Structure formats: structure tokens, C-alpha cells
Amino acid sequence: MDSIWIKGGARLKGEIPISGAKNAALTLMPCALLTDEKLTLANLPRLADVDTFSHLLNQLGVSTKVEGVKPGEYGRRMTMRAGDIASTIAPYDMVRKMRASVLVLGPMLARAGEATVSLPGGCAIGDRPIDLHLKALESLGAEIELAAGYVKASAPKGRLSGGDFSFPVVSVGATENALMAAVLATGRTQLFNAAREPEIVDLCNLLVAMGGKITGMGSGHLVIDGVERLHGTTYEVMPDRIEAGSYACAAGITGGSLDLIGARPDDMRATLHALSQCGLILEFHDRGIRVSADGDLKPLALSTSPFPGFATDMQAQFMAMLCRASGDSFLEETIFENRYMHVPELRRMNANVDIHGRSAIVHGVDTMTGATVMATDLRASMSLVLAGLAAEGETEVLRVYHLDRGYERLEEKLSAVGATIERRSAG
Numbered sequence: 001m002d003s004i005w006i007k008g009g010a011r012l013k014g015e016i017p018i019s020g021a022k023n024a025a026l027t028l029m030p031c032a033l034l035t036d037e038k039l040t041l042a043n044l045p046r047l048a049d050v051d052t053f054s055h056l057l058n059q060l061g062v063s064t065k066v067e068g069v070k071p072g073e074y075g076r077r078m079t080m081r082a083g084d085i086a087s088t089i090a091p092y093d094m095v096r097k098m099r100a101s102v103l104v105l106g107p108m109l110a111r112a113g114e115a116t117v118s119l120p121g122g123c124a125i126g127d128r129p130i131d132l133h134l135k136a137l138e139s140l141g142a143e144i145e146l147a148a149g150y151v152k153a154s155a156p157k158g159r160l161s162g163g164d165f166s167f168p169v170v171s172v173g174a175t176e177n178a179l180m181a182a183v184l185a186t187g188r189t190q191l192f193n194a195a196r197e198p199e200i201v202d203l204c205n206l207l208v209a210m211g212g213k214i215t216g217m218g219s220g221h222l223v224i225d226g227v228e229r230l231h232g233t234t235y236e237v238m239p240d241r242i243e244a245g246s247y248a249c250a251a252g253i254t255g256g257s258l259d260l261i262g263a264r265p266d267d268m269r270a271t272l273h274a275l276s277q278c279g280l281i282l283e284f285h286d287r288g289i290r291v292s293a294d295g296d297l298k299p300l301a302l303s304t305s306p307f308p309g310f311a312t313d314m315q316a317q318f319m320a321m322l323c324r325a326s327g328d329s330f331l332e333e334t335i336f337e338n339r340y341m342h343v344p345e346l347r348r349m350n351a352n353v354d355i356h357g358r359s360a361i362v363h364g365v366d367t368m369t370g371a372t373v374m375a376t377d378l379r380a381s382m383s384l385v386l387a388g389l390a391a392e393g394e395t396e397v398l399r400v401y402h403l404d405r406g407y408e409r410l411e412e413k414l415s416a417v418g419a420t421i422e423r424r425s426a427g
């Protein structure tokens with residue numbers, strides 16, 4: 001199994017191109033199921049999760065064709081076509097590998113009138129149920145049965161009908177499933193307390209480009225007027241705000257200066273605010289954002305919340321960076337119940353962090369030290385890479401497959417800005 005080896009201590013300096021957003025890609029790809037015409041996505045990141053999603057789509061009868069990228073370029077184009085839906089079953093071994101597989105539920109139900117999708121079960125960061133996905137679809141008339149670990153959903157008379165649903169908790173995935181289902185339903189759907197993440201706006205923009213009728217984009221109140229059919233289009237995936245934020249933390253923790261090429265400030269205001277509270281200098285230019293260290297990092301207090309709040313997907317990376325701040329920081333995780341899995345590993349690198357339920361106190365230390373550490377989930381893995389970049393000595397991050405799910409060619413991007421980092425294959 002591959003690992004990432006890092007020799008810490010270099011101040012990173014230079015440009016990092018920001019790839020297409022993983023979480024946007026994973027909700028734009030299932031839109032191929034909504035039409036029998038071709039859907040082409042440009043700027044798709046080269047990630048294991050994108051490949052897994054494309055295999056799932058293949059199993060459902062969607063053809064996928066990838067156009068190669070030239071050396072040194074990032075992103076690629078994928079053309080998908082769901083002429084017919086050959087199968088409406090998303091099996092356990094797919095959903096188990098990648099929870100986002102449940103995002104085929106809404107579009108399959110809308111297009112084929114039925115869908116059978118494995119329940120995802122737990123994952124490293126918590127319980128993560130899909131009850132809200134199912135309740136939202138029920139409000140569109142879906143009939144849902146749970147049996148043998150699967151959700152079996154059907155639309156009476158083959159078509160969903162518009163309805164209103166108010167989310168008791170903001171859910172990105174449930175909002176996405178509901179949107180993809182509602183675009184082809186009869187009549188009007190209103191979603192209240194919908195997620196407002198930029199990836200949801202990206203999804204709405206694609207659905208509108210395909211002929212969908214949606215208003216309220218970017219707000220918590222989405223109104224969808226169902227249409228008879230959608231058509232194909234070509235659409236560019238938005239830049240990855242979490243990747244950009246992660247590399248911003250790399251500039252901070254190494255005392256360096258990085259230009260995040262293609263990053264969009266409006267997608268990441270809370271992250272940028274936190275970076276500047278930490279004492280980092282931010283400069284905005286027409287190609288992206290420059291993040292530069294300016295003396296010691298300052299401690300801060302952060303609480304995760306749905307967009308436009310501070311993203312839970314940035315919590316682990318900020319924690320790594322705050323390990324080097326001069327003073328005590330306070331973090332609170334309000335979205336997932338088990339999202340401090342990186343803490344025991346960071347402690348092995350000399351971090352001083354106390355956990356009290358969903359809160360963490362990060363006592364800044366002068367020195368982090370290299371160690372062999374184990375990645376537990378995607379963002380946790382990135383926090384270990386960040387710590388390794390700043391640590392004295394060598395760090396080896398095991399279980400790199402987590403990183404490959406969400407960071408396109410991480411070691412290439414980091415070595416291009418001065419890091420001593422390489423991928424090592426075991427055996």
C-alpha cells in the first residue's frame with residue numbers, strides 16, 4: 001500500500017493550481033441519469049472518488065468517455081450518456097466504498113420511476129444516516145421500503161410529483177437528492193432550510209443549463225418547477241474550495257506564501273476570515289488568492305456550521321495549523337460527532353490537544369516532530385500531511401488511499417512549491 005513520505009521544514013512558496021471540486025463533481029455526475037442526451041463535465045478532478053462514481057454510473061448503463069489530459073495539466077473532460085437506464089440498483093459494494101453513491105437515488109427515481117440503493121451504514125466520521133434524503137423524496141410522492149440493507153423507492157405511476165419539504169437539519173446530500181428528483185417531477189417543489197453550499201449552487205446551475213427551472217439558488221428556499229425532460233449540455237465543475245483552504249493552511253503552517261490559482265473567494269469567506277484572524281496576509285488577484293505568513297500564527301476560536309459558516313471539511317486542517325499557533329485555540333465540531341480521529345495521530349507528532357466531547361482545545365507548541373502516522377479519513381489525512389510539512393524530521397502518512405479520494409496529485413502540487421514529499425510504494 002502506498003504512503004506519503006515528507007521531510008518537514010521547507011517554507012512553501014509559489015503557485016498551486018486548484019482542481020475541480022470533488023464534492024461538486026460527485027453531485028454533477030449523477031445528473032447524467034436525468035437525460036438521454038450527452039452530458040459533458042469539464043475540469044473534473046482526477047480522483048479515486050470520481051473514478052468510483054463513474055464505475056457506478058457504468059453499472060447503471062451510463063456510458064462514460066474520458067478525454068485525456070496533457071502532462072502538467074489538471075482536470076479532464078468526461079462525457080456521459082444515459083441512453084437507457086440498464087439497472088436501477090446501486091449495490092452495497094459501491095455505496096460502501098463511497099457514501100456519495102446515494103446521490104443516484106433522486107435522479108434514478110425521477111427518470112426511471114424506481115431506484116434500489118444500498119444503505120450506506122456508518123463511516124469513520126460518524127453515523128451519517130440518510131433519513132432526510134428519504135423524507136424529502138417521500139414529500140415528492142416516492143414510496144419507500146427498507147429491506148435487507150437496501151432502500152427501494154418507487155414513484156407511483158412512474159413519475160414524482162412536486163411537494164414541499166422543510167429540512168429539520170441542513171443536509172448537503174439530501175438537498176442534492178431532492179433537487180435532482182424535483183427537476184423532473186410534475187408541478188412545483190419548494191425546499192425550505194435547504195443547504196446553501198457553493199456545490200449546491202453549482203448543481204442548480206447545471207440543472208438550469210440542462211433545461212431545469214429553479215429559483216432561489218444560493219438561498220435556503222429553493223423553488224423547482226418540474227419539466228417534462230432535460231437535455232444534454234457541457235458544464236465546467238467549480239474549483240475546490242476545500243482543496244484551496246487546505247493549501248492555504250500549508251502556507252500558514254510552513255510560514256510560506258502560496259498563490260491558489262483559480263480559487264474563488266466568495267466560496268470560502270469563512271475560511272478566509274479564519275486565516276486572516278490567524279495573522280495570515282490575504283491578497284486577491286485576477287488569477288486567485290495569495291496567502292502569506294507574516295510572523296507567528298495567532299490562536300483562534302472556530303465552530304463548524306453549514307455554509308456560509310466555517311466548513312467541517314476544514315476543521316482538521318485548521319487544527320493542524322493551530323498546533324503551531326502561539327497560544328490556545330478552541331474548536332467546536334457541530335456537524336459530525338466523530339470528527340477528531342486525527343487528534344491521536346497529531347499527538348504522536350507532539351501536538352497538544354484536549355478533546356471534550358465535540359470541543360477541542362489546541363495548545364500551540366513550538367515544535368512538531370515527524371512520525372509514522374495513519375490516515376483515517378480524507379480531511380484527517382490532509383491534517384497529517386500539513387503537520388508533516390512543518391514537523392522536524394521525517395513523517396510517513398500511511399493509508400494514502402484516503403488522500404487519493406480528494407486531493408488531485410497532492411505530492412506533485414506540494415513538491416512544485418518547495419516541499420520535500422514523495423509517494424512511496426510498499427513492496
Ligand code: UD1
Pocket residue numbers: 023024026100127128129130131132133134169170171172173174312313335336337
Ligand atoms: C457533504 C459533503 C461532506 C461534508 C458535509 C457537510 C459530499 C460528497 N460530502 O456530506 O464532505 O463534510 O456535506 O458539509 O458533498 N444528516 C442526517 N440525516 C440525513 C442526512 C444528513 O441526520 O439524511 C446529518 C448528518 O449526519 C450530519 C449533518 O446532517 O450530521 C450534515 O450532513 P450532510 O450535509 O448531509 O453531509 P453529506 O451530504 O453526507
